[in-house]
Amino acid sequence: MKTAEAAKGQWAMIFEHYGLPPITGKHHFRGKCPLCDSIGKFRIDDRDGAGTWICTCGYGTGLDLVTITQGKPFNEVCREIDELIGNTFRREKVPEASDASKLRKKVLNNFAKMAPLRGTSGADYLNSRGIFKLPAEAVRLNPKQRHNGRVYQSIYSLATDDKGELCYLHQTLLDGAKKADIGASAKRQKSLQEDNYLDHARQLRSVCSRSPAPWHCRRHRNGPICAPDL
Known part of the structure; x- marks a missing residue:
């Protein structure tokens, strides 16, 4: 299963693992935004279990937030999250020409x-x-x-x-x-x-x-x- 699908409903644990703010729903996080350091502007509503977040500086999914804050390549972040949640997804290799x-x-x-x-x-x-x-x-x-x-x-x-x-x-x-x-x-x-x-x-x-x-x-x-x- 692809990482984005496998991670649905598990973002609370994933965010905690990376030291990111918890899911706050409709309420704003009282601390600093992990992206722009503004206070009281950031919240994670986790819409559809996708770890979605919003702030005055931007918005995105849980994968976006982890990728940006960790400064790692997207593929590496996916591998880390797959290991964390036990997702055994393996990308199919493109067959080589005979x-x-x-x-x-x-x-x-x-x-x-x-x-x-x-x-x-x-x-x-x-x-x-x-x-x-x-x-x-x-x-x-x-x-x-x-x-x-x-x-x-x-x-x-x-x-x-x-x-x-x-x-x-x-x-x-x-x-x-x-x-x-x-x-x-x-x-x-x-x-x-x-x-x-x-x-x-x-x-x-x-x-x-x-x-x-x-x-x-x-x-x-x-x-x-x-x-x-x-």
Whole structure:
């Protein structure tokens, strides 16, 4: 429970712990205001059990009064009051982004900076494969792709599932207008989702599959996927 809620009805004890004036209701405290030292102007009416107070110098809740008079950070005051009244409230931690989520963000950020295929070595490569109508979506060229100490070009293809969720990045490394002569590693596929999500992915596709580019479908351990036969 949050400190302000847990402290309701317990401000008499809390104020006493911090050496502050008692609850006076509609009557003014006869001593000095703990904030401005004026006499006979300060009272704590504890409206709705929130430790509310009022004076010619200001007004606020019990938490406000303790925070101001103790000169401590609000979070520290809350922790002290929680311990005093036995409140076991624990603030929920904001979950950290998963590795797959970070990779998706990185891939999408990089993809947004890449040029479409037209007029690039990627287009020349596809033309050499007999593909003249270039994919309009989800396929772009990375002009500088480092691999084993060398710089190549890379055709980036984003594959999604039947819900449109991004699941894989398929890369084809190029050396000019030809596929890089580095064996099987010229084609690479990276998972962009957590394993528990991919286990339920039923059908992956690329939005560029509407083009006449040669695609081949195959079984994958996480379900059927479609990838460009580049």
